[in-house]
Amino acid sequence: MAEQLSLNLPARPALGRDDFFVTPANAVALGLIERWPDWSGRKLVLIGPEGAGKTHLTHVWAALSGGGIVAASDLPEADIPTLARSPxxxxxxxxxxGRRSAEQALFHLHNLVLAEGHSLLLSGQSEPGQWKLSLPDLASRMQGTTVARLDQPDDMLLTALLAKLFADRQLVPTPGTIPYLLRRMDRSFAAARALVERLDRASLSQKRPITRAFAAKVLNAN
Structure with missing residues (x-):
């Protein structure tokens, strides 16, 4: 069968609160995000493995608090006083x-946001003590912050995640496909994302709907 040229079109993730599926793997972290006015010291560190939902929860928090979002790597070029005018x-x-200019910018932002009476959310994959920050004053402030952890997915969350990843790509797998995938995939967020991308590409190139049989064929392909 002739294959269609596949286009690498970006998925559009849904990042609203209603799109965040709650299970024991993330319920505590979500609760802390929703109670943001009560954070100790008005700050929180959100951690978890790649794909665990840190960005999603960050957007949920931004919507609740009216806060802004910035990548740490963009801080040297950011207008820190303007950022600090809101959460x-x-x-x-x-x-x-190890990037001195970026660490100094974060240290300045940290102090200014709190001095202005606003809240600060920070994220990373591991505990703050493992971030290897070189600025001692910044490292100590990160390590003294309350941590909210997103764990690896349980069955409920992995099922919901697969459904969401397909929906983000406007794909509708047939009934039975997701349970089939759940029994055969590595149980991690990264594996779920890679699997959905692989099925999306195969479906587009072969002009086939995503069914249980098609998924089996893709998974068994060399």
Whole structure:
């Protein structure tokens, strides 16, 4: 069968509160996000493995608090005083480890946001003590912050995640496909994302709907 040229079109993730499926793997973290006015010291660190939903929860928090979102790596070029005029979330703090200008910018933002009476959300994959920040004062402030953890997915969350990832790509797998995938995939967020992308590409190139039989064929292909 002739294959169609596949286009690498970006998926459009749904990042609203109603799109966040709650299970024991993320309920505590969500609860802390929703109670953001009560954070100790008005700040929180959100951690979890790649694809666990940190960005999704960050957007949920931004919608609740009216805060802004900035990547840690963009801080050296950011207008720190303007950012500090409202609550702010800084994503992927470990990415700036050893980058003195970025660490100094985050330290300045941290102090200014709190001095202005606003809240600060920070994210990374691991505990703040493992972020390898080189600025001692910044590292100590990160390590002294309350941590909200997103765990690896349980069955309920992995099922919901697969359904959401397909929906983000405007794909509708037939009944039985997701349970079939759940029994055969590596149980991680990263594996779920890679699997849905693989099925999407195969479906587009072969002009086939995503069924249980088609999924089996793709999974068994060399």
């Amino acid at each position: 702010v979330a800084v994503e992927d703090v470990p990415a700036i480890a």
